[in-house]
Amino acid sequence: MSDITLTDVNFEAEVMKSMTPVLVDFWAVWCGPCRFQDPILEEVANEYEGKVKIAKLNVDDNPQTAGKYGVMSIPTLMLFKNGEAVKTMIGVQPKEVLASEFHKVLQ
Template identity: 50%
Template structure:
């Protein structure tokens, strides 16, 4: 299972109405740390299977959603459960730190 690409238009259906927790990665094409973390998120997506959905939202193509959730720097990862934002991390974190965060959040 790979990461899902989402947009402002699909955000409600893909994230807020998801029965599974969703980790949304807010990123941009020009962002170096975003590119660093992309393969880690792919690995997590495959490793965690159906426990969590990992989605990527390009802030340039879809500016409304990051603005709505107060995203100021990228990469920013926000965890959503049952339609609610439950946790946020900013910056490119190593895989171990991301797993620790997800475990603390009850996913993983």
């Protein structure tokens, strides 16, 4: 998976200005459930390559962006389209839920 590592510095360029929908995974190293989400993200990243970008933001290293979007629990997944957060999902999400949300933004 060639996911994008986000920071407070590159968030705008990689997410807000992206012409492609972006799924942002807000996570932390110490978060057990975040590790369960990773293989699911890898699978959907491969299936939707070129259609949806997968990006990861470590909330401990980048508190400004996490705070701006009100991330209180992790993992939190936010789907952005045209610079706007169109869906927020809290907790580990199954592949089917992510695929359904991707289909909505790709229509």
